[in-house]
Amino acid sequence: MSHQVTASNKLPFALLSMETLALEPELWTRTSITDPTWKKVSSWQGGSMGTPTTTELKTNNYNMESPYISDSTSLMLTGANTNIVEIKKDAGAVTYSSTSPKILIEENWGWDIMAYVSLRFDAQKNQGEQRKNGEHGVIYLTGAGEASRSKSAFGTDFFEMPNDRYFTFTTNTNMYFSIEGNSTAAIHMMQNDKLVKVENRILEGFASHGGRYALSANQNNLYPSGITTLLINDGFSESTAKIQFNHNTENKTVKISITAHTAEVCELRESEIAFAL
Incomplete structure (x- = not known):
C-alpha cells in the first residue's frame, strides 16, 4: 500500500487514522487548522482531523516557530501493532517511506502546488478536498486536496x-515582504475596502490562495511609476524571490517579471504569483 514521497523539509504532514496511536518520537501539531500555535503530542486521537504536523520546529528569522525537519528519524505509530514511517533528510528535502502494508503515503496538492504529505494509517480515507474562506478574500486548503498532481504547466516568468x-x-x-529600489512603494492588501500596508502573509491551513494586493495605498493609483522590486522570503532565507513591477504610466500597464528565485515553485499565472516550497 505504501510508497515514498519526497517534499520540502519545511512542508508539514498530516496523520490520518481511525485508531488511536501512540507516537514515538513526540510530534508537533497545530492546535487548529487556522491557529499558528503548536503543541507537542505523544498520541494521536483516532478519527481526528489531520492538522499540520511535523517532527521538529525551528524559530525563523522573524521569531516565529515553523516546521523545519533538520534530521532523519523513524516515526513509530503504535496501535494494536507498531508501524514505522522512515523520514530521511537530504539537504532541503525529506523522503517519507514505509514498508508497512497499513500505511499509505501520499502527496496532497492544491492550486497546482504541493500542500502537504499525508500519512494514512490502515487505509483511512481522505474526506475530499476541504477549503475554508478566510479573511480578506483568502481561501485556505484545510484538508485532503488532490493526490499526485504535477506542477502547473501554464505558469510564466512575466x-x-x-x-x-x-x-x-x-x-x-509563510511569506515575508520587503521592497527594493523604490522608496515610495510598499506592499498593501485590500482589507475591509481599504489598502492596508502588510509585511507578511502568515499561512493558515496547508496552502492558501487569493487576496488583493497593490504597491501603494491609493486605490486610484495602485503602483508607483517606474520599476519596483518586491522581495519574498520564506522566513529562513532559503526560498526567496525577486518580483519586478514595471509601471508604464503612459500606456497604463504594469509588467510583472520574476527576475530571480530559489523556491521550488515561483511563477506567474497572469496576475497571480505562485510561490511554494
Whole structure:
C-alpha cells in the first residue's frame, strides 16, 4: 500500500487514522487548522482531523516557530501493532517511506502546488478536498486536496496587465515582504475596502490562495511609476524571490517579471504569483 514521497523539509504532514496511536518520537501539531500555535503530542486521537504536523520546529528569522525537519528519524505509530514511517533528510528535502502494508503515503496538492504529505494509517480515507474562506478574500486548503498532481504547466516568468489590476498569491508557506529600489512603494492588501500596508502573509491551513494586493495605498493609483522590486522570503532565507513591477504610466500597464528565485515553485499565472516550497 505504501510508497515514498519526497517534499520540502519545511512542508508539514498530516496523520490520518481511525485508531488511536501512540507516537514515538513526540510530534508537533497545530492546535487548529487556522491557529499558528503548536503543541507537542505523544498520541494521536483516532478519527481526528489531520492538522499540520511535523517532527521538529525551528524559530525563523522573524521569531516565529515553523516546521523545519533538520534530521532523519523513524516515526513509530503504535496501535494494536507498531508501524514505522522512515523520514530521511537530504539537504532541503525529506523522503517519507514505509514498508508497512497499513500505511499509505501520499502527496496532497492544491492550486497546482504541493500542500502537504499525508500519512494514512490502515487505509483511512481522505474526506475530499476541504477549503475554508478566510479573511480578506483568502481561501485556505484545510484538508485532503488532490493526490499526485504535477506542477502547473501554464505558469510564466512575466505578465503584462492594466495598471488598475491587483495582484494575488498562491503559496504553501509563510511569506515575508520587503521592497527594493523604490522608496515610495510598499506592499498593501485590500482589507475591509481599504489598502492596508502588510509585511507578511502568515499561512493558515496547508496552502492558501487569493487576496488583493497593490504597491501603494491609493486605490486610484495602485503602483508607483517606474520599476519596483518586491522581495519574498520564506522566513529562513532559503526560498526567496525577486518580483519586478514595471509601471508604464503612459500606456497604463504594469509588467510583472520574476527576475530571480530559489523556491521550488515561483511563477506567474497572469496576475497571480505562485510561490511554494
